[in-house]
Amino acid sequence: MPLTPELENIINILNEGKTICLLAPSFPVDFAYPQIVIDLKGIGFTKVVELTYAAKMINMHYHELIKKDPTKQWICTNCPTVVKYITNKYPQHKDKLIDIASPMVIMSRFVKKAYEQSEGVPQGGKYWPDRKTVFVWPCLAKKMEAKESGDVDEAITFKELQQIFDHYKENNIPYKEFSFDVTESGDADFDKFYNDYTKVFPLTGAVADTLHYRDVLSPDQVLVVDEIKHLDAALDYMEKNPNIKFLDPLSCPGGCIGWPWIISLAPTEERVKKIKAYRDHCKKNKMGSKEGKAEYMDGVDFDNKII
Ligand code: SF4
Numbered sequence: 001m002p003l004t005p006e007l008e009n010i011i012n013i014l015n016e017g018k019t020i021c022l023l024a025p026s027f028p029v030d031f032a033y034p035q036i037v038i039d040l041k042g043i044g045f046t047k048v049v050e051l052t053y054a055a056k057m058i059n060m061h062y063h064e065l066i067k068k069d070p071t072k073q074w075i076c077t078n079c080p081t082v083v084k085y086i087t088n089k090y091p092q093h094k095d096k097l098i099d100i101a102s103p104m105v106i107m108s109r110f111v112k113k114a115y116e117q118s119e120g121v122p123q124g125g126k127y128w129p130d131r132k133t134v135f136v137w138p139c140l141a142k143k144m145e146a147k148e149s150g151d152v153d154e155a156i157t158f159k160e161l162q163q164i165f166d167h168y169k170e171n172n173i174p175y176k177e178f179s180f181d182v183t184e185s186g187d188a189d190f191d192k193f194y195n196d197y198t199k200v201f202p203l204t205g206a207v208a209d210t211l212h213y214r215d216v217l218s219p220d221q222v223l224v225v226d227e228i229k230h231l232d233a234a235l236d237y238m239e240k241n242p243n244i245k246f247l248d249p250l251s252c253p254g255g256c257i258g259w260p261w262i263i264s265l266a267p268t269e270e271r272v273k274k275i276k277a278y279r280d281h282c283k284k285n286k287m288g289s290k291e292g293k294a295e296y297m298d299g300v301d302f303d304n305k306i307i
Contacts, residue, residue: 003164006156007156007164007167011043011044013154014043017046018046020049021048022051022111022135022136022152023040023051023190024051024104024136024158024202025051025052025055025200025202025256026137026255027136028274028278029158029257029275030158031158034189037180037190038180039165041180041188043165047111047191049107052198052201052292054110055198055201055210056197058100058101058106058302059210059212062076062100062211063212065100066217067215067216073238073242073247074245074246074247076246077098077102078207079250083097083306084144086231096238097304098304099304100302100303101301101304101305104155105149105152105304105305108149108151109300110300111133112133135152135155136155136158136161137156140261143156150305158261158262158263162263184285196282199275202257203254203255203256221245222244223237223244223248224247224248226251228252
């Protein structure tokens with residue numbers, strides 16, 4: 001099947017040899033680790049990073065914000081569909097939307113800065129304009145967010161990534177030469193910055209689960225919702241119950257593993273199992289040894305430009 005102009009453009013960007021893949025944490029539903037690292041590098045990504053470090057940093061910022069004002073009601077803004085839905089339909093709730101960008105945006109801002117530092121390019125908090133980031137995620141809403149944020153160069157879905165892999169296979173295009181680190185068990189490793197506990201971020205309620213909020217909120221002050229059809233009721237409940245201080249919403253069933261453009265046809269429970277199995281595999285194989293420290297993020301802008 002011929003590639004779309006958008007995917008042709010991705011291949012051109014990859015051929016420039018300065019492209020970083022930001023791989024969504026829902027990837028285990030559709031792609032096997034560690035083969036995915038090899039395949040992404042083979043088609044030309046120079047670095048392949050997960051979003052777990054950005055997720056951890058977002059959690060820290062959320063925690064700080066809630067701690068500063070525990071009387072206010074807050075809404076997590078990691079899902080762009082939820083953000084647009086609320087800003088368009090419920091402007092009265094707009095001030096509850098947390099003004100912190102999503103893991104995709106933060107990680108993109110960070111890697112441009114991080115690789116600028118590690119490769120010795122002059123500092124000054126500037127981003128590296130000739131480094132491009134491509135976000136690979138199951139949903140189309142992230143394409144809009146990537147464009148509006150201005151910080152992520154391209155965003156493609158898992159289905160589109162598979163089309164690129166198929167294109168390489170069908171046309172016998174050889175993989176490029178590449179190198180990768182290996183984990184303690186000998187698997188191909190991602191490039192840096194692990195924080196294993198946030199590998200569950202695409203699942204319903206995972207932000208609340210990993211936020212370590214117990215010193216500022218009690219469990220009955222936290223509300224979790226998935227599927228856009230349930231969001232109206234959740235917002236209504238929040239409005240009528242000032243005791244609710246944090247709403248963790250995702251618009252797809254089961255979270256980001258439930259977008260219809262995901263390749264897998266497996267039921268939600270199977271998808272959840274795959275995400276958790278990958279997290280457990282990484283924990284066991286000490287992939288967390290390259291943990292991202294908070295200070296690495298110094299100078300990275302956390303503002304959410306899509307609100
Ligand atoms: S919940 Fe669905 S729409 Fe929202 S970010 Fe995740 S996959 Fe995209």
